[in-house]
Amino acid sequence: MAPPLSQRSQSMPQSPIRKLMPYAEQAKAKGIKIFHLNIGQPDVPSPPEFWQAIQGANLKVLEYSHAAGSAELREKVASAYRAMNLPVETKDLIVTTAGSEAVAFAMQVVCDSGDEVIIPEPMYANYIGFSTAVGVRVVPIPTKIEENFALPGIEEFEKRITPKTKAIVICNPGNPTGTVYSDRQLEELADLALAKNLFIISDEVYREFSYLGHPPKSVLQIERLAQHCVMCDSVSKRFSLCGARIGFLVSKNQEVMGAALKYAQARLSPPTLESIGVLGALQAPASYFEGVRAEYKRRRDLLVERLRGIPGVLCPDIQGAFYATVRLPIDDSDRFCQWLLESFNLDGRTVMLAPATGFYETKGSGVDEVRIAYVLKEENLALAMDCLTEALKVYPGTRQAAKL
Amino acid sequence: MAPPLSQRSQSMPQSPIRKLMPYAEQAKAKGIKIFHLNIGQPDVPSPPEFWQAIQGANLKVLEYSHAAGSAELREKVASAYRAMNLPVETKDLIVTTAGSEAVAFAMQVVCDSGDEVIIPEPMYANYIGFSTAVGVRVVPIPTKIEENFALPGIEEFEKRITPKTKAIVICNPGNPTGTVYSDRQLEELADLALAKNLFIISDEVYREFSYLGHPPKSVLQIERLAQHCVMCDSVSKRFSLCGARIGFLVSKNQEVMGAALKYAQARLSPPTLESIGVLGALQAPASYFEGVRAEYKRRRDLLVERLRGIPGVLCPDIQGAFYATVRLPIDDSDRFCQWLLESFNLDGRTVMLAPATGFYETKGSGVDEVRIAYVLKEENLALAMDCLTEALKVYPGTRQAAKL
Numbered sequence: 001m002a003p004p005l006s007q008r009s010q011s012m013p014q015s016p017i018r019k020l021m022p023y024a025e026q027a028k029a030k031g032i033k034i035f036h037l038n039i040g041q042p043d044v045p046s047p048p049e050f051w052q053a054i055q056g057a058n059l060k061v062l063e064y065s066h067a068a069g070s071a072e073l074r075e076k077v078a079s080a081y082r083a084m085n086l087p088v089e090t091k092d093l094i095v096t097t098a099g100s101e102a103v104a105f106a107m108q109v110v111c112d113s114g115d116e117v118i119i120p121e122p123m124y125a126n127y128i129g130f131s132t133a134v135g136v137r138v139v140p141i142p143t144k145i146e147e148n149f150a151l152p153g154i155e156e157f158e159k160r161i162t163p164k165t166k167a168i169v170i171c172n173p174g175n176p177t178g179t180v181y182s183d184r185q186l187e188e189l190a191d192l193a194l195a196k197n198l199f200i201i202s203d204e205v206y207r208e209f210s211y212l213g214h215p216p217k218s219v220l221q222i223e224r225l226a227q228h229c230v231m232c233d234s235v236s237k238r239f240s241l242c243g244a245r246i247g248f249l250v251s252k253n254q255e256v257m258g259a260a261l262k263y264a265q266a267r268l269s270p271p272t273l274e275s276i277g278v279l280g281a282l283q284a285p286a287s288y289f290e291g292v293r294a295e296y297k298r299r300r301d302l303l304v305e306r307l308r309g310i311p312g313v314l315c316p317d318i319q320g321a322f323y324a325t326v327r328l329p330i331d332d333s334d335r336f337c338q339w340l341l342e343s344f345n346l347d348g349r350t351v352m353l354a355p356a357t358g359f360y361e362t363k364g365s366g367v368d369e370v371r372i373a374y375v376l377k378e379e380n381l382a383l384a385m386d387c388l389t390e391a392l393k394v395y396p397g398t399r400q401a402a403k404l
Numbered sequence: 405m406a407p408p409l410s411q412r413s414q415s416m417p418q419s420p421i422r423k424l425m426p427y428a429e430q431a432k433a434k435g436i437k438i439f440h441l442n443i444g445q446p447d448v449p450s451p452p453e454f455w456q457a458i459q460g461a462n463l464k465v466l467e468y469s470h471a472a473g474s475a476e477l478r479e480k481v482a483s484a485y486r487a488m489n490l491p492v493e494t495k496d497l498i499v500t501t502a503g504s505e506a507v508a509f510a511m512q513v514v515c516d517s518g519d520e521v522i523i524p525e526p527m528y529a530n531y532i533g534f535s536t537a538v539g540v541r542v543v544p545i546p547t548k549i550e551e552n553f554a555l556p557g558i559e560e561f562e563k564r565i566t567p568k569t570k571a572i573v574i575c576n577p578g579n580p581t582g583t584v585y586s587d588r589q590l591e592e593l594a595d596l597a598l599a600k601n602l603f604i605i606s607d608e609v610y611r612e613f614s615y616l617g618h619p620p621k622s623v624l625q626i627e628r629l630a631q632h633c634v635m636c637d638s639v640s641k642r643f644s645l646c647g648a649r650i651g652f653l654v655s656k657n658q659e660v661m662g663a664a665l666k667y668a669q670a671r672l673s674p675p676t677l678e679s680i681g682v683l684g685a686l687q688a689p690a691s692y693f694e695g696v697r698a699e700y701k702r703r704r705d706l707l708v709e710r711l712r713g714i715p716g717v718l719c720p721d722i723q724g725a726f727y728a729t730v731r732l733p734i735d736d737s738d739r740f741c742q743w744l745l746e747s748f749n750l751d752g753r754t755v756m757l758a759p760a761t762g763f764y765e766t767k768g769s770g771v772d773e774v775r776i777a778y779v780l781k782e783e784n785l786a787l788a789m790d791c792l793t794e795a796l797k798v799y800p801g802t803r804q805a806a807k808l
Contacts, residue, residue: 002631003570003601005663006516015669018471045464054677055459060449062647067422097501097649100671112410113517113539129670134538135517166407197407227406243466243676245501245649259409265419266533267504271675272647273458 011132016125016358023341024352032345035376035384038337038352040175040322042375044240044295046281047288053280054273064269068261069095073275076282077248084207086220092252094260095270099205099234099247104130106167106201106230106249109259111136116164117201118157122149122325122359122366124175124203139165140361145327145369148316149177151185154192167199168192172216173206173320176359176371178300180216180319190225200225205234205247206321208289211297216320226252237322238289239281244274296322299374299381306385307372310392312399324372325356331397333357333370344391351387415536420529420762427745428756436749439780439788442741442756444579444726446779448644448699450685451692457684458677468673472665473499477679480686481652488611490624496656498664499674503609503638503651507573508534510605510634510653513663515540515570521605522564523573524556526580526729526763526770528607531573543569544765549731549773552720553581555589558596571603572596576620577610577724580763580775582704584620584723594626597633604629609638609651610725612693615701620724630656641726642693643685648678700726703778703785710789711776714796716803728776729760735801737761737774748795755791 017039024034068074074090081088096102103126111117113135119127121140131138139160143149157168168189173180193200202219210216219229234247249260300318307315312329330336333355340350354373356366374381392398421443428438472478478494485492500506507530515521517539523531525544535542545560547553561572572593577584597604606623614620623633638651653664704722711719716733734740737759744754758777760770778785796802 001601002657002659003514003603005513005659006519006570008516009513009663009666012663012666012670014666015471018669039468041467043465046466050466051463059455061447062450062454062645063445064443064646067419097675098672104671108537109409109413110407112412115410126670126672129666133512133667133670166410197405199407241466242468243673245673245675253406255406255409259413259416262413262416262418262533263537265422266416266530266537267508268502268530269647269649271501271649271678273678273681274675277677 008132008135013125013128013132013358017354020337020341020352023338027341027350031348033349034341035349035351035380035387037372037374037376037384038354040237040373040375041242042237042240042322043377044292046240047284049280049283050239050241050277054277057273057276062272065272065275067265067269069270070275073279076279080282081250084215086218088220088250091254092257093248093250094257094264095275096247096249096264097267097270098236098245099203099232100126102232102234102247102249103127103201103203104133105260105263106232107131107136108134108263109230109256110199110201111166114164115166116162117167117169118160118165119169119361120152121361122176122356123361124171125358127169128361138361142362142365145314145316145325149174149179149325151181151189154188157189157192161196161198165198167201169201169203171203173209175206175321176323176325176354176356178318178321178323178325180210180212183217186217186219186222190219190222193228194224198228200229201232202229203232205232205237208238208293209296209322210320211300212319220250220252230256235278235281239284240292241278241281244277245271246274246278296374299378302378302381303372303374303385306382310389312392322374324374325359325369326372327369329392329399330368330395331399332367335397336395337370339395340391344394346387346390349383349387351384412536412539417529417532417536417762421758424741424745424756427742431745431754435752437753438745439753439755439784439791441776441778441780441788442758444641444777444779445646446641446644446726447781448696450644451688453684453687454643454645454681458681461677461680466676469676469679471669471673473674474679477683480683484686485654488619490622492624492654495658496661497652497654498661498668499679500651500653500668501671501674502640502649503607503636504530506636506638506651506653507531507605507607508537509664509667510636511535511540512538512667513634513660514603514605518568519570520566520568521571521573522561522569523765525765526553526760526773527765528575528579529762532765542765546766546769549718549720549729553578553583553729555585555593558592561593561596565600565602569602571605573605573607575607577613579610579725580727580729580758580760582722582725582727582729584614584616587621590621590623590626594623594629598628602632604633605636606633607636609636609641611637612642612697613700613726614724615704616723624654624656632657634660639682639685643688644696645682645685648682649675650678650682700778703782706782706785707776707778707789710786714793716796726778728778729763729773730776731773733796733803734772734799735803736771739801740799741774743799744795748798750791750794753787753791755788
């Protein structure tokens with residue numbers, strides 16, 4: 001008999017995005033073309049400057065980098081933040097192994113086992129994983145699709161604060177919602193954090209993906225919050241470098257930075273070669289990202305138009321990131337997403353979506369919602385919407401009114 | 405006033421290797437050449453096949469890899485293990501972000517907050533960090549320099565087992581000791597793990613660095629231990645690829661693998677580009693590593709000869725890895741290592757060592773011991789030993805008998 005595993009391992013959620021993978025593999029084996037709208041893997045080319053820096057590195061030995069990331073990278077990143085009007089000095093940041101590690105470190109810096117973090121839901125599913133891994137309890141606050149998943153009123157936060165609450169975690173622009181929080185809402189949240197002496201952990205990896213004409217306010221731009229906030233960031237989305245695993249943990253609070261460095265030292269260093277590539281990517285001209293954003297804006301416009309044309313579908317306003325969480329006229333999103341892979345195709349094509357249930361900590365929520373990542377070029381996105389439109393006509397669990 | 409940080413952040417140890425860094429930087433600023441024997445960063449070139457694979461990758465988008473690592477890499481690594489007579493199938497391993505993550509995942513898979521792991525000391529310092537980060541208590545067992553830091557008798561393990569004990573962690577060959585455990589000792593430990601239904605987490609990243617003429621026995625080769633062991637590995641040392649951050653968690657226990665995958669999914673994927681490079685490195689001919697091992701054997705021989713020629717120094721037998729933990733005739737190893745950087749030089753050169761205190765969980769242990777990583781070529785190692793010899797003559801805290 002094998003020894004039992006930990007309780008935390010039993011409680012760790014399976015990735016809602018990856019649990020459908022076996023069905024996708026079976027569909028592919030049958031020759032069906034799958035449009036992957038289930039995962040935030042952009043098809044946009046990474047900047048040529050990234051590849052050039054790698055090619056030009058000319059190393060003999062691939063050594064550890066500094067635990068906090070190379071001094072050169074930290075300086076250049078801090079400087080890039082200042083160019084975006086974020087008040088960041090080199091000492092205010094460490095390089096992490098992607099945004100994932102930045103969020104995981106932030107949780108550990110701030111919370112002990114048994115502590116609580118408040119997070120609006122639907123939320124990025126891995127916040128639940130990072131919390132569970134270190135014994136922290138996620139206290140969700142429901143948000144409403146009819147209100148474009150806006151931040152809930154401050155009283156909703158207040159009534160969930162207990163002596164165990166250590167932080168409020170937000171993702172802005174939001175994954176999985178595409179929501180950009182308003183300045184006013186962020187200011188109110190800042191007042192609450194100060195009044196209750198809590199941290200705000202703000203995941204801003206989609207900062208540049210805003211279709212409002214300007215990036216959303218960063219927590220780092222709320223001056224009075226300097227000692228109360230930790231910002232998590234990544235190059236994965238901005239530079240289409242998901243596989244580089246380079247991110248940043250940023251805080252003006254030097255106690256936070258000192259503690260984060262200890263967690264960073266324990267794991268030695270972020271990837272060296274990809275760090276060198278990112279130094280290159282940072283040289284990419286502004287036109288690189290302007291092109292990327294314009295591309296995603298077109299995709300968003302196409303997606304919203306198509307979704308709103310399907311009977312029974314509720315597609316909220318999407319102001320940022322490259323996701324939409326939408327309501328479908330279906331019985332069960334897990335069943336529907338599996339059915340799309342197992343039992344459906346339109347001219348040999350189908351679409352893979354992420355059931356929204358995995359983005360809710362509250363059981364039973366999200367059963368008629370899916371997350372759509374609009375990470376494919378318009379032509380493919382249109383074909384994927386053809387699939388979804390047809391699928392909703394023939395799926396046995398589609399609600400009847402919508403079938404008419 | 406800023407919110408308080410977590411208790412775990414207060415308890416997280418500072419890296420014993422990195423806390424001297426500011427003194428090293430000051431010495432360098434004064435123009436002093438430092439021989440870095442304080443960190444396991446080899447100067448051996450990484451295999452050309454690694455760089456060739458990177459150059460030839462020709463990607464446009466740097467995408468996430470699979471959470472468990474690419475299927476190709478997993479298959480090739482499993483096959484490489486079988487060539488080393490380790491019974492590993494593809495399903496028995498996942499690719500981790502270096503050996504560090506493999507150990508961290510193993511702890512989380514097996515232990516809850518409040519649980520205990522037993523570890524012989526001196527131990528790899530970051531085991532304490534990984535444990536602290538997830539609320540696990542390290543219960544140390546002292547080993548003796550006079551016995552070459554051999555595994556303690558089984559009764560020493562037995563008397564430390566409590567209902568909270570979940571695993572015994574070993575590092576074989578050992579960092580920081582260079583000790584290779586005997587087959588008989590490993591078999592006894594296996595019997596104990598089976599009798600008490602505990603896991604053995606075995607860190608075998610230095611497996612190939614054995615100067616006994618054969619690699620040490622792996623826990624994976626003890627058949628009856630199949631459901632009770634987790635092996636952690638890395639390409640960092642074998643291929644001189646510390647900066648690649650590619651490692652492996654290996655277990656025949658599929659429950660362990662299923663749980664490990666959930667932690668892996670939460671952090672999305674290991675670095676993609678460096679994974680591709682490692683596919684190349686795996687093609688390096690056997691002669692690559694044979695050359696590396698012969699080089700380290702020469703370095704070890706030089707180190708041992710020089711250390712044993714210094715009055716008052718106790719250098720045990722070193723059978724593997726590229727470390728030695730040695731006793732010096734000094735008052736305080738932290739003070740001595742700092743003094744080497746702050747106040748000493750021999751013809752403009754000095755040596756940086758790691759105080760052994762950081763490798764002990766038992767406070768007060770290791771005060772007259774240092775860890776020496778013999779990762780420099782013989783010429784530099786000899787100059788470093790010149791520095792150490794002279795330093796011990798003039799250091800104010802050297803015990804008098806040794807000064808004679």
